[in-house]
Amino acid sequence: MAQAQTLSRNQQIVLDIIEKSKGPLKAYSILFNVQKKGINAPQQIYRALDKLIEMGKIHKIESKNAFVACRSSDCEISKATAFSICESCEMVDEISDAKLSKYLSSFNHRKGMKFKRFNLEFFGLCKKCK
Amino acid sequence: MAQAQTLSRNQQIVLDIIEKSKGPLKAYSILFNVQKKGINAPQQIYRALDKLIEMGKIHKIESKNAFVACRSSDCEISKATAFSICESCEMVDEISDAKLSKYLSSFNHRKGMKFKRFNLEFFGLCKKCK
C-alpha cells in the first residue's frame, strides 16, 4: 500500500482532473470527464480514487461525497484532515493548521479509545458568499 | 422548523428505532424495520430523518451514511458534533467534551471564513476491539 510515487495510468488521469479542478469533484463527474480517454466504468474511477486516498494524494469530503486534491504536506497521509466548506458556493478548502492538528491528534476520549485518525469538516459562508 | 417537542407519527417511529439501537442505523435498515408499521417507501424515512436532524434529535455519521440518536444536550442542535468511531465493530459514540467543543467553535480559519457549524469524526479501535 501507499507506494512512494508511481501512479498507474488511470490513477494519473483521475488525479490530474482532481488537481485541475477548483472545487471538489464527484466520482461520476470525473467519469464523464474521462470517457474520451477510454475510461468507461465507475469501477475504474472508484479504484483509482481508493488508491489515491491511500497514498494521501486526495481526500474525500464525506459530507459531499466528493474528492479534492491534497494541498497540504502535513496531513500525514490522511490521518488528520480538516476542511472548510462553504454552504453556499460549495467551495472546499483544506485547513492545515499545525496547532489544530496537534490538538486533535493528541485528543483522547475519556472512554479509553485511542484514535488513529480524524476528519473535521467546518461549515459556513466563504468570504465571497457573505 | 425545529419545533419544540411534538413529533409526527412517522418521526416518532423512526426516532424510536434509532434510540433503541445500540449502533448507527442506515436509512434502508430503518425502512425494513418499520414496514410492519405501514411505512413502505424510502421517502418517508428520509423525510423523518431530515426533520429529526433539524431538531437535533439525531445526527448523521457522514463517513458511514448512518444515523444515531443524540445523547448529548450540549451539541447545540447539531452545530457542533463530534464522534468516536471504531473501525472494527463500527461502534459510534458521541463525544461531548466542553473544552473540545469550545476550542473548535471558536476556531477561525485564517482565510476569513466564519464557521457556523462543524462535524468531527475520530477513528480508531474501541476498548473491546483492541
Add this chain to the structure above:
DNA sequence: TAACATCTGTTATAATATAACATTTTAACC
C-alpha cells in the same frame, strides 16, 4: 521465465437518496 501482485476492462447490480404529485392531517386564527 516463473510466480505473484497490481492494475485494467467489463457487465451487472446493490445501496443511498431525491423528484414530483396527490392527498390528508395538524395547527392557528377568525
Add this chain to the structure above:
DNA sequence: GGTTAAAATGTTATATTATAACAGATGTTA
C-alpha cells in the same frame, strides 16, 4: 365550528453513489 395555511403523508418513479464478480493484461522480482 369553519377557514386557511403549513406540515406531514403516501406513492411511483428515478437519480446518484458505490460495489461485486470475473477475465485478462501488465509489472515487478526472484
